[in-house]
Amino acid sequence: MGQIKLNQVSKSFGDVEVIPPLDLTIEDGEFTVFVGPSGCGKSTLLRLIAGLEDITSGHIDIDGTDATHVPPAKRGLAMVFQSYALYPHMSVRKNIAFPMKMAGVPAEEQQRRIEAAAKALNLTDYLDRRPGQLSGGQRQRVAIGRAIVREPSAFLFDEPLSNLDAALRVGMRLEISELHKRLATTMIYVTHDQVEAMTMADKIVVLRAGYIEQVGTPLELYYKPRNEFVAGFIGSPKMNLIKGPEAEARGAPTIGIRPEHFDVSTTEGAWEGTIGVAEHLGSDTFLHIHGVAGCDPMTVRVDGELSVKHGDRIFLTPQADKLHRFDAQGLRVE
Amino acid sequence: MATQHSRSAARLMMAPAVVLLLGWMLIPLTMTLYFSFKKYLPMRGGDLGWVGFDNYVRFVTSSAFWPSVMTTLIIVGGVLAITVGLGILLAILLNQPMWGQGFVRILVIAPFFVMPTVSALVWKNMFMDPNYGLFAHLWEFFGATPVQWMSQASLSSIVIIVSWQWLPFATLILLTAIQSLDREQLDAAEMDGAPATKRFAYITLPHLGRAITVVILIQTIFLLSIFAEIFVTTGGAFGTKTLTYLIFQRVLESQNIGLGSAGGVYAIILANIVAIFLMRIVGKNLDA
Secondary structure (H helix, E strand, C coil): CCCEEEEEEEEEECCEEEEEEEEEEECCCCEEEEECCCCCCHHHHHHHHHCCCCCCEEEEEECCEECCCCCHHHHCEEEECCCCCCCCCCCHHHHHHHHHHHHCCCHHHHHHHHHHHHHHCCCHHHCCCCHHHCCHHHHHHHHHHHHHCCCCCEEEEECCCCCCCHHHHHHHHHHHHHHHHHHCCEEEEEECCHHHHHHHCCEEEEEECCEEEEEECHHHHHHCCCEHHHHHHCCCCCCEEEECHHHHCCCCCEEEECCCCEEEECCCCCEEEEEEEEEECCCEEEEEEECCCCCCCEEEEEECCCCCCCCCEEEEEECHHHCEEECCCCEEEC | CCCHHHHHHHHHHHHHHHHHHHHHHHHHHHHHHHHHCEEEECCCCEEEEECCCHHHHHHHHCCCHHHHHHHHHHHHHHHHHHHHHHHHHHHHHHHCCCCCHHHHHHHHHHHHHCCHHHHHHHHHHHHCCCCCCHHHHHHHHCCCCCCCHHHHCHHHHHHHHHHHHHHHHHHHHHHHHHHCCCHHHHHHHHHCCCCHHHHHHHHHHHHHHHHHHHHHHHHHHHHCCCCHHHHHHCCCCCCCCCHHHHHHHHHHHCCCHHHHHHHHHHHHHHHHHHHHHHHHHHHHHCCC
């Protein structure tokens, strides 16, 4: 079991309210991602759940029991930190054994769990090394190993991949996803990277300045963003938000159109513009187009084989059924 | 310093400093060795010629030698234990966020700026004097007989005085070390179920290992040669004669330069033995 329920939870540091009262339920076995720009309170929220910070008001239920004043170690949660927080003077084996040693797990059982975790995480050959002798990805795996052996009811990840290089990040992303499928344990994952959120989550919680902007599956957020902020934050490259007469003509103060939802032509279309920068990724090309009223530059995704270059004239037609409309307050209009 | 030319230029420019340092070390050392083989009594005939190892034998066989070695080791060991122990406690305390932190830190460091002679006199007269010292009043307040610190607890008195002087140094080094401890490691240990005492034992203390080593090594160097604190308090009486003090007495009170020089050579040997032991015990903390 690993259901976590936040009930009117808020947090203030002195006079500054970092998290206004919020409600949130994370179901058992769910992979939930907190995503938002830096400083949106997502890490603070995670630390509140972990018990590393005291909440200012409200209460937290874990598995149906009130855990608001339960110390971190007794909440049955394991956490993986951004800096990995491995103990530098202990070997990998001792690092992984540490939580079990603190909990008084018998030595044979410790041994068994360490072996199992090391095997699952490809760490068997490194058990007697110190963290300082490992690469970033290996350290990350040790941190995960230390979390696994506790057999927690939920895992908490605090931006665990942000210290890794891009290639390794993609690999670890997959490994964590596979781990979740295998263990089927609740996981809460904090990141500022919407790609990580989209690829890993069962449920995404988009946060801004402590407020929950939207909760939903990755595709719900992608297809039906509740407001302009979510629309702009989810999806890469970002959605084009168009204001002014062109938007009014389509029935809303602001319209949004994703870069992939354009019909592109060199001869005719609704809007005409000049290609600024063309980013060629091979499979796709991202065009930054200048001169379209209400949105400059407009980002457009076209097929990688379309041969266009800087300075070319180009015509765009937004696909009418893929338009997002937002009212004056930035809320979605159906 | 990549090219041959720049390397030789660098050597040339460093030469004056190196020669100066070498002279600084070699001249006193050679002179000590030179005098240690002579019978040299400035007030009683001056240079009376070579005597071989006579001075060395006399210095070791004197009844004051082994007690002075023991005293030296007790003072060094005692001061190290007190300063490192209290230093860790103070460092942890000063690392807590509190009101007036900067001011408190300056207060803690202050004793280090007081000259050894002055601080020993202050302690001797203001705190430890059996008639009008602060401690005497304190003892009387509780109806006890004041301790005659300088005669009854002479060695402990000196250990206390010297510890007071060196505590700021230990605290300062340990405080900077504690400040570099990654918060997330403590958070992780807390999540892992370690209570405060175990977090200290398993995370903080190992993290401080290297700093403690530095404190011990540096303090030992200076503690082996403390002199002023003994000179102004007990004057070497009541079993407070360290090796350094014994040498001083041989040279200046007995006016026997040869004997004192031989003692100086023993002091070098003792310092090296202590250094080797320390390096063996704590030195391994310094690598990697």
